[in-house]
Amino acid sequence: MKVNMMASKQQENTSAIKFMFVLALDALVCEQIEGDAKPLTGWSSARLSVSNPTLKSLFHPDDLDIYDAIFSHSSQIEPVSLTFRIVDKKGQAKILRATYQKHLDVDQLKTLITLTLAQPELNLEVAQGMMYDSFFAMLENTDDYIYFKDINHQFTSASQTLVDVTQGITHWSDLIGKTDYDVLSREYADIYYTLEKKIFNGFLPMAQEVQPLLDNHGKLGWVDNRKYAMKDKDGNIIGLFGIARDITDLKEAEARLRKSEDRMRLALLAANQAWFDLDIKTGEMTTSDEYPQILGYAEGELDHSLQEWQAALHPEDSARVMSILNACLAGGDSASVDYRRLAKNGDWVWMSSVFKIAEFNEQNQPVSMIGVHANINSRKLLELELSQKAQIDYLTALNNRGYFMELAEKELSRSQRYQKEMAIFMMDIDFFKKINDSHGHKIGDIVLKKLADVCRQTLREVDIIGRIGGEEFAILLPETNHVEALEAAERLRLAVANSEVPMKDGLPVQYTVSIGVSSVLSADDNIDMLLSRADKALYQAKQSGRNRVCAAA
Numbered sequence: 001m002k003v004n005m006m007a008s009k010q011q012e013n014t015s016a017i018k019f020m021f022v023l024a025l026d027a028l029v030c031e032q033i034e035g036d037a038k039p040l041t042g043w044s045s046a047r048l049s050v051s052n053p054t055l056k057s058l059f060h061p062d063d064l065d066i067y068d069a070i071f072s073h074s075s076q077i078e079p080v081s082l083t084f085r086i087v088d089k090k091g092q093a094k095i096l097r098a099t100y101q102k103h104l105d106v107d108q109l110k111t112l113i114t115l116t117l118a119q120p121e122l123n124l125e126v127a128q129g130m131m132y133d134s135f136f137a138m139l140e141n142t143d144d145y146i147y148f149k150d151i152n153h154q155f156t157s158a159s160q161t162l163v164d165v166t167q168g169i170t171h172w173s174d175l176i177g178k179t180d181y182d183v184l185s186r187e188y189a190d191i192y193y194t195l196e197k198k199i200f201n202g203f204l205p206m207a208q209e210v211q212p213l214l215d216n217h218g219k220l221g222w223v224d225n226r227k228y229a230m231k232d233k234d235g236n237i238i239g240l241f242g243i244a245r246d247i248t249d250l251k252e253a254e255a256r257l258r259k260s261e262d263r264m265r266l267a268l269l270a271a272n273q274a275w276f277d278l279d280i281k282t283g284e285m286t287t288s289d290e291y292p293q294i295l296g297y298a299e300g301e302l303d304h305s306l307q308e309w310q311a312a313l314h315p316e317d318s319a320r321v322m323s324i325l326n327a328c329l330a331g332g333d334s335a336s337v338d339y340r341r342l343a344k345n346g347d348w349v350w351m352s353s354v355f356k357i358a359e360f361n362e363q364n365q366p367v368s369m370i371g372v373h374a375n376i377n378s379r380k381l382l383e384l385e386l387s388q389k390a391q392i393d394y395l396t397a398l399n400n401r402g403y404f405m406e407l408a409e410k411e412l413s414r415s416q417r418y419q420k421e422m423a424i425f426m427m428d429i430d431f432f433k434k435i436n437d438s439h440g441h442k443i444g445d446i447v448l449k450k451l452a453d454v455c456r457q458t459l460r461e462v463d464i465i466g467r468i469g470g471e472e473f474a475i476l477l478p479e480t481n482h483v484e485a486l487e488a489a490e491r492l493r494l495a496v497a498n499s500e501v502p503m504k505d506g507l508p509v510q511y512t513v514s515i516g517v518s519s520v521l522s523a524d525d526n527i528d529m530l531l532s533r534a535d536k537a538l539y540q541a542k543q544s545g546r547n548r549v550c551a552a553a
């Protein structure tokens with residue numbers, strides 16, 4: 001039966017073309033073509049014998065080395081048979097067998113080359129021999145478990161690999177006539193029998209399952225076991241053949257991946273983070289399960305899209321965040337940004353997102369972005385509180401000395417850049433020691449707080465007020481000329497003089513301040529110079545009786 005099948009495969013087309021070339025010193029001429037070139041090349045012999053297309057143009061570009069070898073002066077004289085590829089008139093590649101022979105004509109200094117091209121033929125004897133040999137070679141050498149069984153579940157042949165997973169077997173041929181129950185533990189034989197039952201009793205053409213497999217050393221592995229029904233020419237099942245592929249490594253890798261994914265998810269959740277994967281074209285955002293959770297939403301409550309994310313941004317942060325995101329999309333590689341967004345309970349929560357372009361298309365445009373959204377609310381609030389503490393005076397809630405100096409430096413350089421006027425006050429409570437001494441330190445503190453309130457109420461919002469010493473204050477007035485500054489100082493002095501701190505028992509405490517005013521005089525002025533001039537003016541105010549405003553000279 002197999003021989004007939006082979007016979008039917010034999011090539012009927014045995015046409016060949018014979019070229020006769022003359023190779024002179026530096027010229028190659030095709031003198032004659034015998035046979036019809038059309039079936040093999042698509043071109044007629046007449047076309048091939050003239051220059052276009054030449055035989056050379058028929059050669060597959062990667063086989064031109066063979067062409068060069070055939071027609072080189074130095075190639076061997078003995079007949080040579082080899083295969084090479086041509087590309088026929090329709091552009092289809094074909095493998096042809098070529099035989100060529102050279103004759104040297106020494107007298108006329110030329111070489112005659114005879115080249116015969118033919119479609120390769122199938123050698124039936126070789127093919128049959130190969131078929132049986134290759135079947136056994138496959139059984140001996142395959143890495144898979146391959147087996148054939150008759151309808152009684154008895155092996156009829158098997159690959160050598162089965163020796164490693166069966167007992168009492170040294171060569172695969174020992175398995176012939178045996179069943180799984182003869183060579184495996186009952187537990188495993190039961191498993192495989194159940195799958196075979198589906199073929200023999202369930203009339204399935206194929207049955208497949210991932211099944212455990214124990215090797216001779218007791219090591220457990222996994223196979224993708226597939227069994228196929230084998231039928232005779234009348235369609236009756238005569239047996240089965242099976243291929244079981246070892247997928248132990250795959251299963252182990254899967255388990256490791258699952259474990260590492262679990263670990264990653266745990267780490268993300270513990271850090272209040274979630275990953276996302278953004279389809280840039282559609283705006284669709286795939287996120288890990290933690291994403292709704294870290295914003296207080298239940299699963300399915302949150303629309304996972306770029307649009308939702310953008311709409312939930314705090315209005316004060318939105319433009320900044322979107323410009324960072326867009327810069328990243330426009331060619332940046334990665335970026336990160338802190339911002340506030342709406343949580344389920346209606347609160348603004350601080351988030352931090354990291355973006356990274358994950359994929360580009362052929363035009364080098366970003367296609368997808370991956371990243372992490374993290375809820376950093378508690379950390380951020382603590383940070384803000386701490387940085388505020390570092391800037392704000394605990395008693396009066398005014399800027400402390402360090403922060404006042406920082407703000408004043410910024411304001412001075414801004415006003416110098418825009419050529420605006422600016423003034424500074426130094427202010428000190430008069431006879432504050434007396435207030436402390438007569439009413440106690442606590443009342444002294446209340447006076448300091450009261451003074452801060454009066455300053456806030458009397459001055460503009462843009463004015464920068466700092467408590468720079470115990471009962472010493474500095475005030476910066478942006479965009480204020482010298483006359484306006486003196487007026488403002490006088491207004492403040494009066495407001496303080498008219499303010500008082502009520503006492504439970506007795507009369508309210510009244511207090512006054514002295515103020516020294518300095519203005520920017522030149523582009524070289526710095527804050528220390530301004531403060532020092534204002535301090536001198538303050539000294540003058542104290543010297544001249546207190547509760548007054550003096551301008552720096």
Ligand SMILES: Nc1nc2c(ncn2[C@@H]2O[C@H](COP(=O)(O)OP(=O)(O)OP(=O)(O)O)[C@@H](O)[C@H]2O)c(=O)[nH]1
Pocket residue numbers: 395428429430431432433434436440441442443444445448469470471542546
């Ligand atoms: N209650 C209270 N007193 C403070 C604080 N810081 C500094 N003082 C007091 O402020 C007083 C400053 O006294 P002095 O420097 O002698 O000045 P003064 O009594 O205000 O006199 P003149 O400035 O010359 O008008 C001292 O008694 C300090 O103890 C504070 O935070 N709270």
